[in-house]
Amino acid sequence: MAETVVAPPLRVIPIIPELKPDAMKDVRSFVANEKIQTAIGFPGQLVDDWHDRAIGKMGELLEKYRSLKVYMDACVHCGACSDKCHYFIGTQDPKNMPVARQDLMRSVYRRYFTVAGKLFPKLVGARDLTRDVLDEWYTYFNQCSECRRCSVFCPYGIDTAEVTMAAREILDTVGYGQKYTNEIIGKVHSIGNNLGLPGPALIDTLQGLEEDVKEDTGVDVRFPIDVQGAEVLLITPSADFFAEPHIDSLIGYAKVFHAAGISWTLSSKASEAGNFGLFIGNYDQLRKIALRIREAALELGVKRIIVGECGHAWRVAYSFWNTLTGIGAGAEDPFALQLQRQLDGRYRQPTHICEFTWDLIERDALRFDKSANDQYVVTFHDSCNVARGSRMGDLMGGQFEIPRNIIRAVANHFVEMPENTIREKTFCCGGGGGLLTDDLIDLRVKGALPRMEALQEVAQTHGVNFMATICAICKAQFSKVLPYYNFDRRVVGGVHQLVSNAILLGPKQ
Amino acid sequence: MAGTLMALLFYLAVLVFAGGLLYRIAGYARTPAPLKIPTTPAPTTRSGVVLRMAREVLLFESLFKANLWIWGFGILFHFGLALVLARHLRYFTEPVWGWVDLVQPFGIYAGFAMALGLAGLWARRLFVQRIRYISTPSDHLMLVLLLAIALSGLSMKFIDHPDVVAVKRFFEGWLQLSFQPFPDSALLVLHLSCVALLLLIFPFSKLLHAPGVFFSPTRNQVDNPREHRHLSSWAAARYEGEGPRG
Incomplete structure (x- = not known):
């Protein structure tokens, strides 16, 4: 299938594309098998009473989540979001318009939970939950990357990600889960990370890295793991341990710690920053996966927790860790206080690696040879979960400024992509939210279209040849789809990859 | 007879509107938001959120x-409607409040703005392919x-005036539960x-976007x-029993 996938042509003028109904109706992510489902506590296959259970679950979620309750009612079908989704722009399938995607669920909500939909279903667009509707849910709620771009533009702040998460939660509850995401959640519990890299292999990899960096720089940069009493626990996506270009950023973090003289450690228990529990909207999984980090922090007795370059992981860490695990500040309950008393309250908990590096740069604690990045004209791709679901630093919008500040501090040539494709309006890479799987390659290539158009523009006008980003999924997705758009796959890389190139490790001259 | 019917219809409509809306608002208020999900960049203080909300609503x-x-069409319609509503307060107040007096002339233009806004929104619904696709009959x-x-409303202002003094007498009576003659x-x-129909369907329809936005x-x-x-x-409550280590 991958061979037949072709990138859509770049638009000369970025007009809103025409609708092509059902264009993506046959692009269905693989369904999870019994083993994958039961491993994480969901029914192995579609249950017989799926209809009643689905409606029951929906009612439960409507009581538990204000977002879902308000968003099911508030939409007026104004169309503000209708041209904002990268998957709609790339596929032209109208059901990939955020409002239409929401309506797949809203129509069922109206039928079972509202007076108007019970009495006059046709009038208000309400419909029964049939098997066809359930299949349609599976197809199109697995064509949403939960990037929240639509929520920026909605006059009521309706966030399709919340609806998608609820839909996936309902689908999982009736035994209709997605293979890719649920398999990975199983791995994180059984092995410790999403890529299924066992502890010994991880230790081996890190030793190899120490040798590589020694060879490269002549300096003994350490990659410590499971070190009791280290100052910093680094939680990073497991792709950083061996995937390209991710690994170059891991080397960058290690060099920063080395140059700053701060003791740090990885954890074999919590060797994964990613938390796919977010993608399936399941609170228990979200919490259970996050608790591994709390446990590692308590066991190792660290004072600070720093998170590596990973978009959704940073959203979970920044926005949810305090709620789920107590990693943060300001708690009054014993569960959270146990950890918060251990952590050093002078620092933000958790800290993003970019916050950490930028603080050091501001204090003049790091030295760079910027010319080491002179072969690059750099641009920055804001990752959706960082841009629209988190913050860095103390000021609103710090998540945009701090990575850019770092890039400017370590490279001489930096240009921005067009204004409507960056910062809060950034386009998803096309592979986020549990869609980074080969069975969705067609969707991924098409979903990357708006970003590829923006990149093409600055490549042409400014000669941009490096797109820095701070997300493991963005890096993996772009490495895969860039060639479809006639770019070299190495055009994408991490911010700390640039840091790694430019940082000076020797003693101060 | 017409007067009594209209008065009863309005009692029912206002009751359903107010009761229904309160019920829905209570539902939104009662439902918790378990996770922090502001669309960022978001204000870091309560007062910042009040400002953000004010910009959103106004x-x-x-x-x-x-x-x-x-x-543009949305602003024309909603601000037009707000002024028109303000203008209509003259039917319910005696003596008419000073500021209601002041907005009277603007209220007339606002009626046109409102109609223009609605026409524009409807034209988009009919002629823009994407919006036609997502539109339901309702x-x-x-x-x-x-x-x-x-x-x-505009026709009564510019074409065929009803007896507005009688209209006012009718609604002043209505406010005091006294049935007055309804102008012919x-x-x-x-x-x-x-208007009564609009009030009746308000709590059951997408018009809930009005209270909803405050709970987003x-x-x-x-x-x-x-x-x-x-x-x-x-x-x-769910995780209370799990002890300090989770």
């Missing part, structure tokens, strides 16, 4: 970012209803029936998750 900030046509009918209210005007019957977690949450531990009631 200026339609997000819609402005999204689409200038929808924003989306169209809602605009028809609002247009009927606006146009019947078909346009007025149409106008008021449509992506807009009304403060961005301070690292500084404050945010816990919903059900999440706290």
Whole structure:
């Protein structure tokens, strides 16, 4: 299938594309098998009473989540979001318009939970939950990357990600889960990370890295793991341990710690920053996966927790860790206080690696040879979960400024992509939210279209040849789809990859 | 007879409107938001959130970012409606409040703005392919209803005046549960029936966007998750027994 996938042509003028109904109706992510489902506590296959259970679950979620309750009612079908989704722009399938995607669920909500939909279903667009509707849910709620771009533009702040998460939660509850995401959640519990890299292999990899960096720089940069009493626990996506270009950023973090003289450690228990529990909207999984980090922090007795370059992981860490695990500040309950008393309250908990590096740069604690990045004209791709679901630093919008500040501090040539494709309006890479799987390659290539158009523009006008980003999924997705758009796959890389190139490790001259 | 019917219809409509709306608002208020999900960049203080909400509700900030046509027609309609409503207060107050007196002349233009806004929104619904695709029959009918209210109102101002003194007497009586004669005007019957219908369907329809926006977690949450531990009631209760290590 991958061979037949072709990138859509770049638009000369970025007009809103025409609708092509059902264009993506046959692009269905693989369904999870019994083993994958039961491993994480969901029914192995579609249950017989799926209809009643689905409606029951929906009612439960409507009581538990204000977002879902308000968003099911508030939409007026104004169309503000209708041209904002990268998957709609790339596929032209109208059901990939955020409002239409929401309506797949809203129509069922109206039928079972509202007076108007019970009495006059046709009038208000309400419909029964049939098997066809359930299949349609599976197809199109697995064509949403939960990037929240639509929520920026909605006059009521309706966030399709919340609806998608609820839909996936309902689908999982009736035994209709997605293979890719649920398999990975199983791995994180059984092995410790999403890529299924066992502890010994991880230790081996890190030793190899120490040798590589020694060879490269002549300096003994350490990659410590499971070190009791280290100052910093680094939680990073497991792709950083061996995937390209991710690994170059891991080397960058290690060099920063080395140059700053701060003791740090990885954890074999919590060797994964990613938390796919977010993608399936399941609170228990979200919490259970996050608790591994709390446990590692308590066991190792660290004072600070720093998170590596990973978009959704940073959203979970920044926005949810305090709620789920107590990693943060300001708690009054014993569960959270146990950890918060251990952590050093002078620092933000958790800290993003970019916050950490930028603080050091501001204090003049790091030295760079910027010319080491002179072969690059750099641009920055804001990752959706960082841009629209988190913050860095103390000021609103710090998540945009701090990575850019770092890039400017370590490279001489930096240009921005067009204004409507960056910062809060950034386009998803096309592979986020549990869609980074080969069975969705067609969707991924098409979903990357708006970003590829923006990149093409600055490549042409400014000669941009490096797109820095701070997300493991963005890096993996772009490495895969860039060639479809006639770019070299190495055009994408991490911010700390640039840091790694430019940082000076020797003693101060 | 017509007067009694109209008065009863309005008691029913107002009762359903107020009761229904309170019920829905209570439902939104009661439902917890278990996680911090503001769409960032978001304000880091409560007062910042009040400002963000004010920009959203008064200026339609997000819609402005999204689409200038929808924003323009939306502003024309909603601000027109607000002024028209203010102008109508003269039928319910005696003596008429000073500021209501002041807005009278603007209220007339506002009627046109309202109708123009509605017509623009409906044209988009009919002719823009994407918006036609997402429109249900009720989306169209809602605009028809609002247009009927606006146009019947404007017609009474510019074409066929009803006896407005009698209208005022009717509503002052209505406020005090006393049935007064209803002026003989078909346009007025149409106008008021449509208004009553609008009140009746308000709590059951997408008009809930009006209270809903105030409860939208992506807009009304403060961005301070690292500084404050945010816990919903059900999440706290669910994991209470698990001990300090989770």
